Amino acid sequence: MKFKIAIALLVLFVSCKGTSQEKEMAKETKPSQKKEFAVQKTNSEWKKELTDSQYYVLREAATENPFTSELLKNKEKGTYVCAACATPLFKSYTKFDSGTGWPSFYEEIKGNVAYDVDYKIGYKRTEEHCATCGGHLGHVFEDGPNPTGLRHCINGVALDFVPAE
Template sequence: MKKISLLLCIILLYSCKSPAQDKEKEVTYPVSKTETEWKAELTEMEYYVLREAGTERPFTSELNKNHEKGTYVCAACQTPLFKSQHKFDSGTGWPSFDREIEGNVAFSTDYKVGYARTEEHCATCGGHLGHVFNDGPRDTTGKRHCINGAALDFIPAKDGK
């Protein structure tokens, strides 16, 4: 009797998991291009980060130590993502911000390293930006948006404003 009960429990556990649950929802973005079009428009590193969800090596982005006033935009579609006044030096080797421009960054959950992380994407083209963590400046939002510099272009402020 115990064997039958155990067998029934195992069957119930496996029957609750359907292949439909494994499929990620297909998300569409306002800017949508073929992989060939993206490859033609982006540098090799931009493509690796934005389209393949890669990560650039730390301390390699010139934007990491950029202290100019301006706006950081998506390198693929030029959507404004972060403002310079929200940038801080996290010491991690990647440009870090305590907040995004609301509505321009989308979030999802990523399990690629064996545990859940909050992944950030451009809400306009779906390009991978980086991840957000809860170890940012406590005197502001407490968030650290850890962003690949290769995913960003910088637009300096006019007249330093």
């Protein structure tokens, strides 16, 4: 009798699922639909035009190592553009030192940066990509300075800098 009660209690405890402390976690990645962008190229065309590190970040959504970007300490006035298609993405006056090891901006050039949800590391993040060619730029977080409170954490290899004239 005690054995049957123990089994029943075990089944009861195992079948109960509490959700009060669950975090929003990605269980699996949903296949994304292929998006159309103004600049469309094949992978082999991108590989011919981009360096290996640019291709890896922009086309395969990789992340460059922190503190390796030549643009990290750049304080010149100008515009940061997509390294794949030269679309203007960020103005230099919005750049700030976040201490994270990647160029950071508090505001994008409206309409030139697109957003998507990314679950690649197990939880929800907002991925940024170039709205013209779809190249992966980085992610945006809500821990930046005023006036927006945003931190656009961008892979430096995904950007080129065009100095102001």
